[in-house]
Amino acid sequence: MLRLITTSLWLHCQRVTALSLHLRLYTTLNSAENQQTVEALYDHSVDIQRIRKLKGWVLHQSPAYAKEIAKLLKDMGASVSTIAQIFAVHPEAVLCHPGQMQAQKELWISVCPNRKELVGIIEKFPASFFTSSSYHDNQRNNITYFQSLNINKRIISKLMASAPQSFSQPIEQNEVMVHTLLQAYQELGGQEANMKIWLQKLLSQNPYVLLKHPNVLRQNLLFLKDKGFSTAELLHLLSKLRGFVIELNPHSMCRTLEYSQDTMGCSDEKLRDIILICPALLYYSESILAERFKGLLSAGISMSQIIETPTVMELTTQIVNYRIQRLRAHGYDIRKGSLEVLNGTKKDFEMSCGKLQIHRERPLFNPVAPLQVDD
Incomplete structure (x- = not known):
């Protein structure tokens, strides 16, 4: 039944999208540009040619509220260049009713530490802020729900910005997914005292986890359990994969594990140890793994x-x-030393190179050499 509803909604969205695109094309071909919009965008130093090329239909719409939206952003502390950037990237913003955007601003302010940070979010994710007013009730309900879970406000605002669909969807869908995640965490032996921190990290590192179907998580955990991973090891993988375990499926993991094992020539037990150290091996495709194995061996x-x-x-x-x-x-032969020096961030690697340089330049101390002292 759920699949039927999902399919129907998908087909409906496809029809709406197609109709919307058809109306935009019809409007663009059969009406003149809204000169008030064009002039207002010019006044804010927006690249009109870019908009005409990528989203020219926006310039043909009426009513439009370029001046009002620009004032709203300015009152929030946005600079002239920031406003121009927002309009250039997301010109649809000028079609949003100012009153509705005022309500949207107040909604976002409730989870943003300050207006400056909100402006930064809007500049980076304008499409997330300038949404249809029909989603505002869902957004408000989802904010209230995540606040009831004691989720940090910064994480809530990050979720709203980077995965806006999760806040536009009905609250019930998020409740089901969160319940599934917390249930899996507890069943795998997670401590209730750490549950809130665990959930916050997972949502922060992979906001899209809320858009997945709960059954995907269950199927993947069952597959890994059948491969011999203990409950404690499964909890480790669920935490270390940062929610990406929901991006996987048993078929792809099976192929990846078989390829890795054949290439490395290791036992099932050793393969599990390797996966626990490097869970990323679960979701890299065979082609990526083949390229990386080849690159390392050829070096x-x-x-x-x-x-x-x-x-x-x-x-x-x-x-x-x-x-x-x-x-x-720096005189380090990777073929004879540890590969750990290759790992880490760019900053970590540069620090390692610096230590190697110091080691090379430092003179060796000879314990039997005579000391030179002044007479």
């Missing part, structure tokens, strides 16, 4: 080194080659 790195430090597989071949060259310039 002279042995398979035993890769098995010992599998997290090196998270780096692209380009990054690995660049870092190997840098290390070689």
Whole structure:
């Protein structure tokens, strides 16, 4: 029944999207541009040619509220250049009714620390802020729901910005998904005292997790359990994958695991150990894994080194080659040393290179050499 409803909604959205596109094209071809909109955008130094090329239909709409929306943004603290950037990226903003956007602003302010931060969010995610007023009730209800879970306001605003669909959908869908996540966490042995922090991290690192179907999570956990992972190990994977376990499916994981095991020539138990160290191996495709294995081996790195430090597989071949060259310039032979020096962020790697440089420049102390003292 749920699948039938979902399919019907999808077909309805497809028809609405197609009709909307047809109306936009018809309007663009059969009406002149709204000169008030064009002049207002010119006054705010917006690239009109870019809008004409990418979203020219907006310029043909009436009524439009370019001046009013610009004033709303200015009153919030947006600079002239920021307003121009928002209009250039999301010109549809000028079609939003000022009164509705005022209500939207107040809604977002309730979860944003200050107006300056809200302006930054709007500049980065304008489509998330300038939404249809028909979604405002859902947004308000979802904000109230996540606040009842004691979710940090910054995380709520991040969710609204980066995954607006999760706040536009009915509250019931989010309730079901959150319940499924928390239930899985507890069934796998998660401590209730840490549950809030765990959920906050997961939602912060993967906001789109709320848009997935709860059954996907259950199926993936069952698949991994059948592969021999304990409940504690499953909790570790669920936490370390940061919700990306919901992006997977048993078929893709099965193929990836088989390819990794065949390539590394390891046992089932050793493969599980490797996955626990580097869960990313679960969701990389066979083609990506093949490229990275080939890149590492062609650089002279042995398979035993890769098995010992599998997290090196998270780096692209380009990054690995660049870092190997840098290390070689500092006299470090990656074929004989640990691969740990390759891992980490760019900042971590630069610090490692700095330590190698200091080590090379520091003179060796000879304990039997005579001390030179002044007479």
